[in-house]
Amino acid sequence: MKTMTRKWFGTGVLSLGLLLAAGIPAAAKNARTINIDHALVLQGKNLPAGRYRVEWQTHSPEATVQFLRKRQLVVSTEGRVEQRDKTSYCDAVVYETLPDGSVSLLEIRFAGSNKVLVFNH
Numbered sequence: 001m002k003t004m005t006r007k008w009f010g011t012g013v014l015s016l017g018l019l020l021a022a023g024i025p026a027a028a029k030n031a032r033t034i035n036i037d038h039a040l041v042l043q044g045k046n047l048p049a050g051r052y053r054v055e056w057q058t059h060s061p062e063a064t065v066q067f068l069r070k071r072q073l074v075v076s077t078e079g080r081v082e083q084r085d086k087t088s089y090c091d092a093v094v095y096e097t098l099p100d101g102s103v104s105l106l107e108i109r110f111a112g113s114n115k116v117l118v119f120n121h
Helices: 002-028
Strands: 031-036 040-042 045-047 050-059 062-069 072-083 092-097 103-109 115-118
Touching: 045 072, 050 072
Parallel strands: 040 103
Antiparallel strands: 031 050, 040 045, 050 062, 062 072, 072 115, 092 103, 103 115
């Protein structure tokens, strides 16, 4: 009986480890590091210039997007994930300058991906 319990326990631990390992690559695809060269406004929230880890959780196609700096949450907002025809060859922050002089973030493109994070004004 003791041997049977060990066998089931060992199988359970191995299965759990494989499930966790399978989930890590999926989570890594929803996070990237980007540089923002100057202060932006993102849906009314200020986003200072700097290096950020951008993480997003998709709700098909909507997404909750977080901008983290040194593991601290700076801005959390809503956006959506769009698939484009072409793959971006470099990371790109797309923005527009508003009449009041502020700069609004429109989208983030990631190198090697045809998926884009898009933000509404």
